[in-house]
Amino acid sequence: MIFNHKHAKGLWAVPFPFLDELGKIFSANRAIGASCEDYVEAVDNLHNDNEVIDLDKDGEDEEEDEDESVQSAQPSPQLSKKARKEKTSTGKGKKRMSKVIDLTSTFTSVSSDISGFMSGMNSHLETIASAFTTTQQHEQVIMARELHYDQKQKNFDAKKKGLFNEVMKIPGFTRVEAMMAAKKLVSDENSLTIFYECPDYEWKKDFILNLIHPDLPPSN
Known part of the structure; x- marks a missing residue:
């Protein structure tokens, strides 16, 4: 078999013990029992397989060349990327502009709400200030009245303290008449005021x- 194969020149005169026996053993088809290809056929088939692989590679190279020509005929991907970027940037610009418009309208709405709130607050503050002013005026009037009453009460108390001595200074009254006169004058603030307004003791006596004898005729 070695002498018959054209690529086995380097194996001439090299002994292979049991070559025939190994060929019989490993060349048999175990499934059907028939002999398979021998060594010469196996080497030829291996060479043929290499040629088929080379042809496949050539076909793949041709397909790659065709793909490259088709891709060169198509528009440049860089241009399409630029167009996409321009479209994307345009879309983003529109979105940003819409966001700016929304923010502007929102700010305008908030500003108008704040203005309305502040105007309403000013109105409420004016009402509160007016109420405070009115309350202060009322308090001032009340305080003036209280001061006047306090002063009047103080004057009345001062007059009551010296009333008995003042009545005793009037000639012609007994102590009983002086006590009765003082009692009536203390119980009636108007009578006490008139008594102290009399110009002299004669007026006070009458x-x-x-006051103590209303049935008596007035003196001349």
């Missing part, structure tokens, strides 16, 4: 006599 006023007391008329």
Whole structure:
């Protein structure tokens, strides 16, 4: 078999013990029992397989060349990327502009709401200030009245303290008549005021006599 194969020149005169026996053993088809290809056929088939592989590679190279020519005929991907970027940038610009418009409208709405709130707050503050002013005026009036009443009460208390001595200074009254006159004058603030307004003791005497003896005729 070695002498018959054209690529086995380097194996001439090289002994292979049991070559025939190994060929019989390993060349048999175990499934059907028939002999398979021998060594010469196996080497030829291997060479043929290499040629088929080379042809496949050539076909693949041709397909790659065709793909490259088709891709060269198609538009440049860089241009399409630029167009996409321009479209994307345009879309982003529109979105940003819409966001700016939304923010502007929102700010305008918030500003108008704040203005309305502040105007309403100013109105409420004016009402509160007016109420405070009115309250202060009322308090001032009340305080003035209280001061006047306090002063009047103080004057009345001062007059009551010296009333008995003042009545005793009027001649012609007994101590009983002086006590009765003082009692009536203390119980009536108007009578006490008139008593102290009399110009002299004669006027005061007639006023007391008329107060404690209303049935007596006035003196000349």
